[in-house]
Amino acid sequence: MPGDKKAKEGWVTTGEKGDFKRAESVFRNWIKADGSTEFPVEKDRYVVYISYACPWASRVYAAINLLGLRDVFEIIPVEDVFQRTRPDDPDDEHKGWVFSERRPDTLLGTSTIREIYELQDPDVETRYTVPIVFDKKQKRIVSNESAEILRMINSEFGSLRDKDSGPLAEIDLYPEDLREAIDEVNAWVYPQLNNGVYRCGFAVKQEAYDEAVSDVWDALDKAEAILARQRYMTGDRFTEADLRLFVTCIRYDEIYAEHFKCTRRIADTCPNLWGFTREIYQMPGIKETVVLDACSNHYRKSHPTINPHGIIPISYFRIKSSKPFPECAYEAFSAPHGRDKAGRASKSGFRAMFSSSH
Ligand SMILES: N[C@@H](CCC(=O)N[C@@H](CS)C(=O)NCC(=O)O)C(=O)O
Incomplete structure (x- = not known):
């Protein structure tokens, strides 16, 4: 079954010294204003799946708000507590982010973040993490690496920023002279x-x-x-x-x-x-x-x-x-x-x- 091998490992991986190892993100595309990638800058095109609990997702959500881009991205939050992602399969004990009646996946109608990764690539070798930036038009994951997402929303979305948000309209999170x-x-x-x-x-x-x-x-x-x-x-x-x-x-x-x-x-x-x-x-x-x-x-x-x-x-x-x-x-x-x-x-x-x- 797709994704089963790592699904069974549970989400915490430790090294030989008993130290916590965080997995690398695998979707690393860039939205570009100059049209040099498959992901152009457009309003109402990108959805960000977040968890309110997760600091990596929250930094993306916070940047969107700070940069006056709240109307440009749709935000879809997951449920707070990890649940079984295949509750009907007794052999699959993976627990992760899920949706619920209170917090539905209003875009794809999935019931777990895992499903979104597997829709993308049934053999994907990754943790099923948030944040995810998802392109509604191509139905593809753009990126699941928050450090890079922060950089792209800061550098590429200038033309869509809310110009009425006063001093916020001026914020540059990564100015050249301070890089x-x-x-x-x-x-x-x-x-x-x-x-x-x-x-x-x-x-x-x-x-x-x-x-x-x-x-x-x-x-x-x-x-x-x-x-x-x-x-x-x-x-x-x-x-x-x-x-x-x-x-x-x-x-x-x-x-x-x-x-x-x-x-x-x-x-x-x-x-x-x-x-x-x-x-x-x-x-x-x-x-x-x-x-x-x-x-x-x-x-x-x-x-x-x-x-x-x-x-x-x-x-x-x-x-x-x-x-x-x-x-x-x-x-x-x-x-x-x-x-x-x-x-x-x-x-x-x-x-x-x-x-x-x-
Ligand atoms: N490199 C990722 C890390 C994201 C990450 O580790 N998210 C955690 C939540 S705080 C997650 O979704 N974990 C779910 C899992 O591993 O099953 C980023 O910064 O975007």
Whole structure:
């Protein structure tokens, strides 16, 4: 049966040292404004399949909103919790992203992300991951690599950007003069933080975990030091490097600190990174991309090796708020960030921030 070999492996792969290995993306086409590829720039032509839980999908969704392209792409979200993708086949135990009545595949009518990959290529050798950019006209997957999707929507869709979205219309996530600096930041933020938290959570040997958590903590310290000096990761302009860091930070205190055993909290130990996270959360179009209850449900209920009973712990943000989750978190993310004074940023963390009101 198509796709069976890897389907049975389950989604987490570890190396000999018990370290988590993330699979390479296999669909790597480019949408081009100059018509040099089979995928031209067109409104209402491309659909992006996302999960609200997934940081890689969320960075694409956030970029679409930030760049004033919300009316250009259709967004189709999947259900939060991994389910059996072939429930009728007792020999196929694969679990992954599925659709539901509440979250249907309004384009192709499939019931799983796996089906979309297999429609494309029945023998495809890949994980069935989101995000996916899908071309409605040719019924083909364009790309399933979020780093490249970010670059193409930034560089190719200028002509379709919403010109009325004020300062947003001016954002360039990968400006020419900062490319080297952005690549340099991505080169440690990806392995140490974006993927580092997964390396902590999915390590199956103590040494692999020790190495991963030390990478995460070093990266938090490094980001904190940079953001104590300047507003954004590469200077005074918001870029892709900031967006890529943000999607991990916004999930970190609620999910990764506890579920992936990263332990330390940004809000308590990195005042500048915490202010930076709040600033980006408050940028136009970002809030709707942060669906923290979907994240919580996904991580707590999709990883039985980490949390076998699917129990959701009380939110970290309840420490200082009587609001239920996720409102308590959104309240914290919405507090004034003071980043316009970056470089002279406040030294107060999350608890201090609320101490006067409780
Ligand atoms: N390289 C991909 C990675 C995406 C990825 O790993 N997505 C995860 C969710 S956070 C996924 O869909 N996993 C499902 C699976 O492996 O079955 C990208 O950045 O686009």
